[in-house]
Amino acid sequence: MxxxxxxxxxxxxxxxxxxxxxxxxxxxxxxxxxxxxxxxxxxxxxxxxxxxxxxxxxxxxxxxxxxxxxxxxxxxxxxxxxxxxxxxxxxxxxxxxxxxxxxxxxxxxxxxxxxxxxxxxxxxxxxxxxxxxxxxxxxxxxxxxxxxxxxxxxxVFRERNFNLLPADWLVGLKVGVYQHSTVARDLLGEVLEHFGATVVPFGGSEMFIPVDTEAVSDETVVKLEEVARQHGLDAVVSADGDADRPLVADETGMPLRGDLLGLIAANFLGARSIVTPVTSNSGIEAAGHFSVMRTRVGSPFVIAGMQDTVAAGQTHVAGFEANGGVLTASDFTVNGQVLRALPTRDCFVPILAALALAASRRQPLSTIAAAYHLPFAAADRLENFPVETSARLMAYLRAGPANLAVFLQPIGEVGSVSDIDGLRITLADRRIIHFRPSGNAPEMRCYAEAESEAAAATLLRSGLERIRWWAQAN
Structure with a gap:
């Protein structure tokens, strides 16, 4: 344990x-x-x-x-x-x-x-x-x-979410709810119907299906794309197993990144200070009128950062993780109602914030996402990757700049390195690659940012390939 x-x-x-x-x-x-x-x-x-x-x-x-x-x-x-x-x-x-x-x-x-x-x-x-x-x-x-x-x-939770938007705010939106085995599967549909959306539930399962909203599998993306096309959906929504991380896909079935959902939620709430881990998109600082604090990965670190921000006299303090889970350290007034501080990850606020934005602007979610002009980012993980191997790899990379340079030689030249949580390397050409072992599972995660979606995907693949190569060689 x-x-x-x-x-x-x-x-x-x-x-x-x-x-x-x-x-x-x-x-x-x-x-x-x-x-x-x-x-x-x-x-x-x-x-x-x-x-x-x-x-x-x-x-x-x-x-x-x-x-x-x-x-x-x-x-x-x-x-x-x-x-x-x-x-x-x-x-x-x-x-x-x-x-x-x-x-x-x-x-x-x-x-x-x-x-x-x-x-x-x-x-x-x-x-x-x-x-x-x-x-x-x-x-x-x-x-x-x-x-x-x-x-x-x-x-209590139902009432909280029913107060987030005006009645019938989502009328005209057709939203798929990927039920799988998330505990939010029934409540998501109920809340969306309360606001007037047409709900298309699908994919419910009696067997547990692990859904990682931070690294959505190719198989899941194909499923979302098929359902979105078949039913003419405006969006698909879901959550992980315990419903503290959101999944929102646009009208084509393509998932929006969690840190973008967190950013949308922060704007929806009217946040003035944001706390988010180092793994969230590097473009967040320039994407809104708020101060940003970066932390290590994990809700305890985000919560500690929010508490420090409140203690420093700041108000309207919120946080989010790269998985999209949104936390609040302050009470907010939303839709004329007081939204009590809830300093733990929540999937409902970012889901409703994204859909509310699509409804108010009468724009597809893909258009809304593109308008934020964030650097293109990608993330994935190697599952069943022994914790001991992750530890040896990170020790090797941290042992000196020569080791890191050799490891990254097929990918690019090292520019600068951050060691807040794992190793986040800004390459000489300004691409970013981040290696981080999971904190509580046999998984090795990799994050990448680049100037285009294709370049980010290529960088991510290259990073995962280098991890596999090192593990096999050592």
Whole structure:
């Protein structure tokens, strides 16, 4: 088990049973010892649609009940819905989800009563878990039945989204909803129909399908293109497994980049300060009337950056990641309604912001995307890439400029290097390539920016090929 960019992750078979109960117990004890909760307080649990999630959620419920918490079951619900309900109820939360990673893996995201845990919390929880493990922590499932609060949780999130736009704002738009196995599949259609859009649901699956909105697979793109053409759609929308990362494709079925969706959402909210990771598009600073802070990859770093920005006296503070998930550290007034701060990733705000822009301008999403004039960017990952190999590669590249120059020699000459998170190299010809191991999965990611879509795609392929070459040679 390991904390990564967002939550605890591991193989499903390893997380079931004792391991999930161990970390739930560690979280609960940490809350009690730190004075963030008392015995008898409500603690909420949500889950995604993975086969392993119900068992892991049940293990967590047993462990937290043993500690004296009043456990509430929010069911299969979007992570931002769980987080919002937790903030309203001043309750800690656990979300059982592996997000976008393969179905044989799963994870747990933790929330204090005041919001998502930070890196210091992760260290503290890990320390407690290690101490429990060494003391011979024992666990036997006993089938605790938490109170069902799923309807209440969903109602709070539904109302939040119903207030984002005027009634009938999306009338005239025909939108496909790629349902696959995201927990947002029903609510997305409901929200879009509330605003008058014609909804075409498709692709629902009882088997879990991992959808990475930051690196949409070629197979998924083909599916989106076929459905968009077949039904004459204005857009296709979806989300990852736990619905904290959006997927929006234009009228041709081509996905819009997540950082563009984040930028659209920031403008929609009227943000004055933006916090976003180094992997987001390099053109963001010039794309709006706001200050921009860059961070490492992962919601804890974005949240910390937003908190620092608020502490410095800034208002209208929002953040987003390259995957499109939007976070808010300030309350915003949208459509005459107060949108409460929700400092965790949300897929609904960027989806509705993009569709609202298309409806108000009466322009195709492809035209809107092109008007931002961002550098062309591409991203992908090598799956099932051993963590140990990633670590050795990054150590080699960081060992000295000669190693990096040799590695990149077939691609281009090194201009400058940023080491905020992974290695982000600006080449002498101003193209950008970024190598970054995943924080909590056996994946190696590569990001590329160039002067054209074809050049970015070529640079990305070259970067992935160099990673494969090095792994085979070493």
């Amino acid at each position: 390991k904390f990564g960019t967002s939550g605890l992750r591991g193989l499903s078979v390893d997380l079931k049973g004792r391991a999930s109960a161990l970390y739930a117990t560690a979280f609960g004890r940490y809350l009690l010892d730190a004075g963030m909760a008392r015995r008898g307080d409500v603690i909420l649990i949500g889950q995604d649609f993975r086969d392993s999630s119900p068992e892991i959620a049940a293990n967590c419920a047993d462990a937290l009940d043993d500690l004296g918490f009043d456990v509430g079951d929010c069911g299969a619900v979007p992570t931002p819905a769980l987080a919002l309900y937790g903030l309203q109820e001043k309750a800690a939360c656990l979300m059982v989800t592996g997000s976008h990673i393969p179905a044989d893996r799963n994870g747990i995201k933790f929330y204090r009563p005041d919001g998502e845990i930070d890196k210091a919390d992760e260290v503290a929880i890990t320390t407690v878990a290690t101490e429990l493990d060494r003391a011979g922590f024992a666990f036997e499932p006993r089938g605790t039945r938490p109170r069902d609060v799923s309807a209440e949780c969903l109602a």
